[in-house]
Amino acid sequence: MGLLVEALRQPVVLAAIALSLSALYFYQSAAGPSTHGASGNLVQGAARESISARRRRKRNALKNNTDGAPTASSCCNSGSSPVGEATCCSNSTSTTAESASSCRKSDSAAVAAEDVGFDEEKTVTVKILYGTQTRTARTLAYRVKDLVETGVPLVKEALVLNIADYENEDLFTEKSPVIFMLSTYSGGTPTEDAAWFYTWLEDSRFDHRVESTAMRNLRFAVFGLGDSVYGDDFCTVAKQVDRYIADLAGNRICPLTFGDKQKDTEAQFVAWTTLLLSRLTGVVNHLSVADSMDFFEGGEGEFYESDSDAAGSEPETEELMDLEDMGAMAAKLKAAKKSKADGEEDLAARPPKVAKEMVTPMLRKSLEKQGYKIVGTHSGVKMCRWTKAMLRGRACANKCVFCWRQHTNPVGTEFRWKVDDPLLIVDGVMEQHYKMVKQLKGVPGVKADRFEEAFTIKHCALSLVGEPIMYPHINEFVEILHSRNVSSFLVTNAQFPEAIRSMRPVTQLYVSIDAGNKEDLKKIDRPLFSDYWERFNDCLRELGNKGQRTVYRLTLVKDGNDADVSEYADLIAMGNPSFVEVKGVTYCGFSGASKLTMKNVPYHHEVLSFCERLCASLAEKGKGKNYAIASVHEHSCSVLIADKDTYFKNGEWYTWIDYNRFFELVRAGKPFTAVDYMQKSPSWAVIGQGNGFDPNETRWFRKAKQDVSGEDAQR
């Protein structure tokens, strides 16, 4: 969503491919939730009773539990097994799942046996996510499951999942209360199964594109497993998860609690589960009454206040909410719902919303570390490698490393930050760019003529992982650029069809196509909109209607998104872009947020072969225009496919841009199309005639005698 300006000295069509690596994330295979045998929570055939009678009975049962004998874990106490052991039942020699099962078969099953015949009321599912190394957290997760299923009325099922099998983004829309059981290991690190979740959550917390209240509908509780002997690293993972979710406005069901190996962990667990069950009962009742209502709407922070002092110590137990209170609460909720529906909400009573700055101090620090100069509150400028290389008279043979793209990539749904004036941004980024150029004065290798040239900005690429098109003044912004003879390369992630429709002509409008089908797009882009696929398709259609110079940008990941050319052909037929730029993904080093390895980086010949198959598929389908490969840029591992009907005239390609003509057309203020400012491609940029390397530039060898434009450089 941020507006990022990369001032480019000389973009050649292919050289200006901005790699959307950010969008490429690979999940650990979703092996599906671990289902275990102890989930049969309904005993058939028992008599009905009124809800209030049952709740009263349940309350008494749970109160008894509080009084010393935990409902479903009483059998576990009998063997006085510490929490740190992998079996909860001292008499059990079975697997964990069976242990849970045997727990339930014990005397504690009395409550479960009473919970009969209310299928229609049991609407709520509770999810219990665990991260473990030596299975303690998993064992406890099953004990919680057992307790919840037997001790919380209206719970249909408590699902235990390894956290690695959970779709992280579901936390934004999760209707089920979620309970985390997380262990911490050396240096305060998460267990291997929780590592991806941990990184994702941290990224989401500091990702300016994720709403600060993104988890406002989530009810959650965290139980940390650790050992206080590790000092500052004690239960770090649980602490951080609890904090980050609360920072994203998640609602704590009960305070963060620890099972410390140095203490009586079983007692800590029992006390926590008692409190948890009590509070969960209230939450579940609200949920079943409020149903789909956004019960916690507007509630930033917690449903139950966090008691940071209590965290880690014995959590307080609390009285169950009385039935009558619940009834009153339900009535309140219904009234609120009705009032909302009737539009009677007293908006005046709400404090006015003050737009926050998009670039938080933390984000600013991170971006500055990456070489950005921040302008205003939501824009930044960075000198690209191309400019730096050109200043030294070399064509860049390195592939770009866009570090910010190592972050997670959910797109925001609206621009809800403070909005900076477009003139301020343009002036600011130009000034910052010139300052950065000045810093290169005297740097060995910088050529005087190139240095001078760099003080005339000619091109501007507007991109970031998010959506510059969401910036409310984007049209004014590009108008200012054009008025200064600066071209505009705008990249969009295809989630805002309206914005594409109302976008005035830019020099080149890019859309990132990160996958060929709905499922893969979800995995790769992790969009926030639930109707992301419809939006995506609408954007492509809008693009097709524009008559502008449009480009689909595909970042190819070997064994990732390179399988089905026919799906891409369908998408191309939908938007009929002027060009399709296909670039092999660049490996940016290991990042917890990305599962990419060097094996996912295709060779240039593999990218070329993909493009040939794509063109063949397009021809076979006969739906779109006549597409063909026009150029290759070997050392960028890129291939340009172009609409041959339009850009191939008299046996020659016209894939280049006549910038002066473009500015003339913009100034004339009359409608124009991409054809009006196309320019003949130089022979070295045409397939079969050159490899995309400008012969006027000096080829730069990274190591003596190693031609980095060759295949060795593709990896």
Ligand SMILES: Cc1cc2nc3c(=O)[nH]c(=O)nc-3n(C[C@H](O)[C@H](O)[C@H](O)COP(=O)(O)O)c2cc1C
């Ligand atoms: C090698 C090792 C390192 C550990 N490091 C930490 C630590 O840094 N902080 C902490 O709170 N606990 C630490 N612990 C304690 C574990 O978190 C604790 O034993 C926990 O119950 C293990 O849970 P699990 O069986 O679910 O993996 C460590 C344990 C081991 C064996």
Ligand code: SF4
């Ligand atoms: S070097 Fe990289 S950042 Fe610079 S113009 Fe080329 S692709 Fe864009």
